[in-house]
Structures are given as C-alpha cells and as structure tokens.
Amino acid sequence: MADTPHPIADEARARFSVLRQSADAAVVAAIERLAAEGEDPALNRVNALEFAARHDLNEDKVLGAFVHASRLGLFDMSWNLLCPGCGGVLDANATLKSVKRTEYNCALCVADYEPTLDEMVEVSFTVNPRVRRITAHDPDKLSMWDYMRQVFWSSGVVFDEQSFDDVVREVVIDSVELTPGEKCILSLQLPSAFVIVFDPVTHSSQFIDVKGEPTRDRQELSVVYNKVHAHTGTVEMRPGPLRLTLENRTDTRVLTGVFVAGDALHHFLGQKRHFLTAKRLLTNQAFQDIYRTDALSVDQRLKITSLTFLFSDLKGSTELYERVGDLVAYDLVRAHFKALNEAVALESGAVVKTIGDAVMATFPTPERGLAAALRMREALAGGDLTVKIGLHEGPCLAVMLNERLDYFGQTVNIAARVQGLAQSRSIFATRPVVEHPAAARILAAAGLVPALQSATLRGITDAFAVYEIP
The missing domain is CATH 3.30.70.1230 (Nucleotide cyclase, GGDEF domain)
Structure with missing residues (x-):
C-alpha cells in the first residue's frame, strides 16, 4: 500500500456506498482501501483471485464485488487474450464481444493460438480514472520495464521487484525507446546464445541464432517497425560485434529490447500464478445475473x-x-x-x-x-x-x-x-x-x-x- 492515501472523489465514494448494497461489506471495504491507498501498479489489471487470497476473502464474493464495481463504473473490466507460453497479452478488449478472431499470434513465442475461454482469456479489473488516475491510464508514458510489467504481461506472471531487476540485468543486452519516425543504431556484442530483438508495443520480433566461431568483424542487421505485428524470422550470426539499425515507421513509440533467450528468461516466464479466466467468471452467479x-x-x-x-x-x-x-x-x-x-x-x-x-x-x-x-x-x-x-x-x-x-x-x-x-x-x-x-x-x-x-x-x-x- 502507498504511504499516503489518495483522494477519492465524492461521486466515487457514493458509488462505493451503492456497491455495499449489492456486495459483501468486507470485500467492498478491501476494494475501497485499495483504491485509496494502493500503489498505482496494484490498481492496474487487478488479479481478483490473487486479491482474494492476499486478503483472505472468499473468491466468489470478491468476483461478485468486482463485477458489480465494474457495472457501477468504479473499475473497468478487461478481457485479455493471452499467450499460454510467455503470458503476454496479445490483445486487450473492453468486452468479451470483441474477441472475434479465430487465431492469435505471439511474436515472442512464434506460435499461433486459437482462443479458448479456459486459460487464454484473462479477466482483470483496472480502477476507473474518475475514481483515481494511475500511471497505467497513460501507457505511452510508462518506462519500458513498467510497460512490460503493467501492459504486456498478464496478471498471471509473477513479479518480484528484486528478482525481476536481476532478470533484466542478466537477460537484456540493450534496450531503447524510439518515437514515431525515429531511427537509431545500437552497437552490441553478441554472446553465443539465442537472441531476440523484441518490441512489446507492436508485438514484433527478430530472432538471432548466434553460434559458431567468434568474429571480430562487425556484423549488420536492420529491423524496421511498421503496423504489421509479426515475427520477421531468424538469422544466423557469429558471436562478436553487431551494428543493429532500428527504424520506427509507426505512429506510436516502440520499446525495443535485445534479450538473451536462455535459462534465466525461461525460468522467469515459467513462474505463473492463478488468474481469473473468462471461464471462471462465466460460472460466477453475479456475472450471470448482470x-x-x-x-x-x-x-x-x-x-x-x-x-x-x-x-x-x-x-x-x-x-x-x-x-x-x-x-x-x-x-x-x-x-x-x-x-x-x-x-x-x-x-x-x-x-x-x-x-x-x-x-x-x-x-x-x-x-x-x-x-x-x-x-x-x-x-x-x-x-x-x-x-x-x-x-x-x-x-x-x-x-x-x-x-x-x-x-x-x-x-x-x-x-x-x-x-x-x-x-x-x-x-x-x-x-x-x-x-x-x-x-x-x-x-x-x-x-x-x-x-x-x-x-x-x-x-x-x-x-x-x-x-x-x-
């Protein structure tokens, strides 16, 4: 929780009073405390099951309360299409009605998935800006790693501040933010490993299979970002210097990271926790009723x-x-x-x-x-x-x-x-x-x-x- 409470508008407090008429009082009190005292990241894509466990509250009462809170405009419900492998959010939707594609692609895992409501659709809750404005309401202003934690990855990915920082130091060779139309050159030293050049905003990736004898000759690679979200293939290179040219031809920023896809990254992505699936919410009586x-x-x-x-x-x-x-x-x-x-x-x-x-x-x-x-x-x-x-x-x-x-x-x-x-x-x-x-x-x-x-x-x-x- 934050050190000092955040002011909540009188209109929002009135809506919390209405919420208490249709949801469990102890659950509503916990949600209202979260809105007033929680750090910004804690109010973005709230994992309702983790919230229930952390506060020792009944899961179904928590789900019912968040569903009613969404109906009252206190929280915004999001239906997020997830990659089962890395836990990345492939698409975020305000309603389940928007989930209409028959296939979703993860550029990081290079895999296609047919959406199912069991483990591929996460339902999360973000505080409404009229209740309290948080940094995630302006995702374009988030730092690269805050963007990865709060926007790209789902609530099922486990984040421990210290261990995440350790993973970043171990697996990230370099990173850069590019504004629309910007171009830059990164001078890197490629290790003998599998390397991924990945942007979580456009969901684009370029794989580099680094192997063979090390070289002192400078190698060249160019990656251009456009509106096509895709994996652009795998190139083979040798350990040694790389001149990586990045160009952003989109109308939004890109956040390029150069990652070593080794045991540390796989271990981090393998640590998952339960999250609220669409199937689980569909079997909740409050959701059915509303x-x-x-x-x-x-x-x-x-x-x-x-x-x-x-x-x-x-x-x-x-x-x-x-x-x-x-x-x-x-x-x-x-x-x-x-x-x-x-x-x-x-x-x-x-x-x-x-x-x-x-x-x-x-x-x-x-x-x-x-x-x-x-x-x-x-x-x-x-x-x-x-x-x-x-x-x-x-x-x-x-x-x-x-x-x-x-x-x-x-x-x-x-x-x-x-x-x-x-x-x-x-x-x-x-x-x-x-x-x-x-x-x-x-x-x-x-x-x-x-x-x-x-x-x-x-x-x-x-x-x-x-x-x-x-």
Missing part, C-alpha cells in the same frame, strides 16, 4: 475446453400440486429453487437457466459440480420433493441463444440425457466427473461408492458409461 444478456454477440462461438454441467429436475411435482394445492406446492417449489441456487453459488457455479422445474448450471471443475449436487440432495432430503441430478464434463461452445448467454455442444446434450436416467435421489455422473481426482476424494470422504452402469443415451450411438452415486 451480464447474461450482454456477454457475447449473436454471431460469436467461443470455445471452452472443459466445463462441468449439472442438470436437475424435480420428481413428483405434478402429483404435489394435486395433493396439496397450487399455493402450498408453489411455495415448496420456490424453496427448492432457493436451495438449489444456494448450493450452486456455494460451489462457484452459476445457474444458466431454468426450464419449468429443471435447472441447468455450470461449474469450473468437476468436483465443484459434484459437491453442489450432494448439497442439493442433502437440502431436499426428507421433503416432499425429490431432485434428479445428472453431471457431465467436457468441451463446449459459449453462445448467445434466445438473447442470453448459453452453451452448446455434445457435452451439454450428454449432461441433459444423463439427468434423464435418474429416477430417485441417486445422482448420475459420467466418467470424467467421477474419475476426476478431486471429485474422487469428495466421494471417498463421504463414503460413497459409485456404481458403474452402461446406458443408452438418445443421440449417442454407442453404449455410454455412467455412474450412479447412491
């Missing part, structure tokens, strides 16, 4: 490589209405939905939709879905209603359907069909759920032994292995 009709464009089809689906339905609701009357039955069904929604929220899930007495919910991982199913069953035990539950995990597409966020694919269909197998309080789940290590530990701790069955599911040609959890 953005479910505004998350995607109607023409978007975004891939998720792994999502857990839970389908539930009531057994005996029709007979209940006949037996106790509409008013009493309605209250019982409402209580059922309340219990189910609470179970879903407690396990970091989100209710996507309800259809009659049926519920469709999503969870980031299989053990979360299984734990929610067990909570649901326990909540309705001994009552007039029995809940039938099915679980499945796998890949899917996030889409807009009927003007709201929804999911499409075989995984969704299988989860619904598996739920249809349940006829009692037993939970039916597929192999990817039951055999997931964390889910298996939950079952073992509860003394539950799943019984393997072979079932025929509509739309599935072959017999399908499912487990009944008694």
